[in-house]
Amino acid sequence: MASAAKRYAQAVVELATERGTLDAWQRDLNTFAEFMARQDMAPLFQSPNVPQEQKEQMLDTALADAQPEARNLAKMLIARERLAIVPRLVVEFTRARMAVQGIVVADVTTAEPLSALGETEMRARLQEMFGKQVEMHLHTDPEIIGGLIVRVGDQLIDGSVANQLRQLRTRLATGAITP
Incomplete structure (x- = not known):
């Protein structure tokens, strides 16, 4: 799980560095992690009974102020059932962002x-x-x-x-x- 989080974080750092949006990505990833850490969210996103579209709509609402790329990353993690890596992804991204900066x-x-x-x-x-x-x-x-x-x-x-x-x-x- 840690290596997957590291790979995603590295890809995001490369994209953010290229576009000059490292700080915006940090904010968006923190918002995403806080949203996913809510006790009422985990069961909804883990449930196979909640349609994919509904999960994406909830994320769009939570990440309304986020960059489109950040919302795309969130949707990709939902589709690939990788939401468990979000906390580690934030840690790895933060570490890499600080090194770059x-x-x-x-x-x-x-x-x-x-x-x-x-x-x-x-x-x-x-x-x-x-x-x-x-x-x-x-x-x-x-x-x-x-x-x-x-x-x-x-x-x-x-x-x-x-x-x-x-x-x-x-x-x-x-x-x-x-x-």
Whole structure:
């Protein structure tokens, strides 16, 4: 299922990149996924008793503001009975769109929430470090005591007080104290 979602996502990214509609596609796919996630929709779309035309009409209504190509994709997924891949398709599309647009995701964990100014400064520093646009996902965890932890892709920057204390504890235990 994941590979099918990835193939659809890649095809959509190529089309959207060619036409300059990546952001519109993101919006349309999010709307489609939210619609399909409604508890009252899943049984209707899975039921063989609901005619194909009725399913398509419901989608046309839900995706009235979407691009025609997005509605076509939705109808194709209905016809091919592939609606189960929609959540994964959105994840794969988002990942590919961000790569194309040169955006990285930074998961930033602090002991207390950042102020608006702190958020702006953090984003600017991360953009400088990585040379790309940064989308920050902010988290708070009082157990880190202070400082912050940043994860971008497979890179981890742990500047937390809890980590510094762990390192100090290890150096004290092993006698590896350096001035």
